[in-house]
Amino acid sequence: MSGRPDRRAAFRWRPRSYLLFGVGAALTALGILLRDPAPLLLAVPLFLAPVAAALLGPRSPPLARIEARLEGSGRDVRYVGRLAFEPPTDARDVVAEFGVPAGLVPLAPPRFESDAREIRFDLTWTAPAPVVTPVPAPRLAWRDPTGLVERPVTGDFPELLAERYPPDLFRIGAVRLERTIALPGETLSRGIGSSGEFFGIREASPTEPPRRINWTASARAGRLLANEYRVERTGDVLLLIDARPTSLGPQIDEALLSLSLSAAYGIAESFLREKARVGLAVYGEFLDAVPLASGRTQGLRLRQTLLRARVTAAPGPAERAAIALRRYYPPGVTTIVFSSLADEESAHLVPHIRRRGFPAVVLSPSPLPYLSRLPGTDDEEGRLVVRIARLLRRARLADTWRDAPVVDWEQYWSVGGLVDLLRRPRVVGRGL
Amino acid sequence: MSEPLGPPVRLAFGPTVPALAAGALSVAYVSAIPPLYAIVGAGVGVGASVLLRGARSEELRAAFPLPALGALSALSLFVGVAAFPLLLVALTGAAYVAWLADDPFRPAGGLARGASVWSVALLGSVLAWSAGFLLPASAASLGVAAALAAGSVGILAYLVSRPDLFDHDAAATI
Incomplete structure (x- = not known):
């Protein structure tokens, strides 16, 4: 470790300073060459201003006290808060740049109000589709009023998560789940x-x-x-997310995975609220598993695993997922599989896990709404392509139905089909 | 990244615009260029900068300091060696720095908050001018002037390459 501070995190000349220095140097050279004092006199303020801005501003990164929270209902997410600064830092000299979280779109222009002590912000976004996404911390920098120098502002931003999932999932926790522990009904929770x-x-x-x-x-x-x-434990549920790449392409794969993650998040929240044990497995090339457990800590584990889930570069074979599942989970646990069923390989996952003893229900986010939005699908040929894709999907879902019930999730803001399916007797657990 | 939406162009006409325009036009008037061309050039330079500063496009807005600075630099090359024209040049340079502080896209009061910066620039300009014209002078050789200029540029290059010198203490690098 060298004692020299990281330049990216410390004081920074802005491009305007380089412009003034450059023009000042050119004027100095011309003044000497032409033996003319006028360019030299013009160069003096250009040289002095950036140095004065650097020396007269704060000499260390200003500290911000940050309060922020998420509000809003339905699909709208409202991000409000305030950034407070101690003198001599003037809040009006602090530039705050807020990023839009992935999966959300701005609904209204951001509103900022500032005085000498604090900046108040109010941003409104909307979720076009269900999403669970972290809210990025804003980039804060103190910038002198002339815009010549900049210094980053430090402060601890709260880690906020914008979660918008289908409202049906609030009642999914009421589903009676099978237990997979010995002597079900006699083993009580310690809570x-x-x-x-x-x-x-x-x-x-x-x-x-x-x-x-x-x-x-x-x-x-x-x-x-x-x-x-x-506290009575109600049962066990395993959420298995297929994060393997498919023939749909990386963009649609990411969009469908985001939908699956949001639904998994909502289902996990709902079951954990009912004190059920919830496990999570994300399968890409290998299995990333969170064993069955209940409670608030389990909620945090699931949240972290969901947030780091990405579509993998290489797909793992379906059988590997089924074998790996047996290492972490007892057979017979009710399994909700999130898979687009976009190609043969993704459709193979369900029979494999069923053969290994996991009764599955498949929630399959449909790629058709994304396909119909692609450029070139407006004309007759494009519509025909979408229609063929719909027929192929219908055939694949019908094939998968032989192994497990499938919910075609095309209306992204509703998963009533899944809730109804799970509520049916003999659908969950070993009875499937 | 989102930023507050910009004000309309008319808000780019802050209180420092008349000072900058008056300075640029005065320098144009006292320069050796024919007055019509000089005044039109100064007006175009300052006007373009003011308009660019009010533009909603960030790319256009980033270029706003250039036209006025270019016009002032060009005009300064044609100003004769006399006390009053050179004082005008010095004051206009300081007015340009003050105009930079009057940013319509940032909270109001930038001119007052940036007073420490532009007043240092103003003081330096006035000192330089007074040193040239009010103090007893001797015939300084061009070599001495060139050495001073080279030294200044060297110090400047060192400052630019070592921004950490302006840190009071080591920054947090988490």
Whole structure:
């Protein structure tokens, strides 16, 4: 490690400074060559201004105190917050550049208000399709009012996640899942909560709901006591995302994977809320697995795995996924497979995992809406191509139905088909 | 990256535009170029810069300092050696720096906040002018002037290549 600071993270001359220095140097040379003092006199302020801006500004990266949050409902995402600075840094000299998160599009021009102490921002985006995407931290830089020098601003931005998934997924957690542990129904979770089997009595808090108060025990003790329960675990579900490249091309593959990730995120949230164990496996060339578990920490693990999932460069064979799944998950766990079923190789995944003992339900994001938006599909020939693609997809879905129920996910803001399918008796778990 | 939408072109006419225009036209008037051509050239240079500064296109806006600076530089080559014209040149240079601070795409009050920068430039210009014309002078050789200029350029090159010199302490490089 050298003691020299990283230039990219420290003070920076802006192009305008180089312009002034360059013109100043040219004028100096011309003044000497022509023996004329006028260019020299014009060069003096051009030389002095950048150096003065560098010396009179903050000598170390200013520190920003940052408050930001995501609001909005439906498809709209509103990003509001404030950036506060301590004197002598004037907030009006801080330039903030906000990036648009992947998968969102700006809905309205960003609004900024600033005074000497803080910058308030209000940005509104909308999600054309379901998406789970991190909100990038804005690039903050102190820039002198003449725009000659720049210095980055430091501060800890909260890690925010814009999550917009089909609203049907809020109720998917109510689906009764199969358990894959020994003696199902007799193994209780170690968690203590507000529902499940009776566990004990404790002092009631002032905000305790009346239903949880043990009135008999309270009357005996002379003070309010509340019941505690063992949290009941509802069952297990495995989310398997096919992140292998297909014949659709990288752009459509990425778009379909983004849809799958958003749906997986919504399903995981919903089941974790119901205290079910949720596992996640992303299969590209190899399997990236998060074992079955429940709780808030599991939610964070799933979130990190979902956020780092990308379409891989090389596809792994379907059988490898099925073999690897058996290393991490017990057979019989209800498996929701997210796959576009765009080609034969992706369609092979379902029979393989079924043969290894995983009862599967396939949620297949349809590429047809993306195909019909491609250039050249407006004319008659293009429409014919889309129609053939639709017929091929229908045939592939029908083939896959022999091994597992398939939900054709073409209306991206609704997964009612999947919820209804999972609610049917004998569809989930070993009964499939 | 998103930025606040720009103001209309008329907002690019900040309070420093008259000062810059007056300076450029004055330098044009006192220069050796025929007044009509000189004034038209100065007007075109300053006008183009002001219009470019109000442009909504970022690419166009990035070029706004060039026309005015080009016009001033060209005019300064034709200004005779006399106290008042040279004072005009020095003041116009400082006015140009002040005009840079008056950015319509940034929060209002840039001229006041950037006062420390343009006042240093103004002070330096006035000192240079007064050193040339008010102090007792002797016939300085061109060699001494060239050595001073070369030294200045050397120091400048060193400063430009070492921006970390302006850091008070080591920056966080996480």
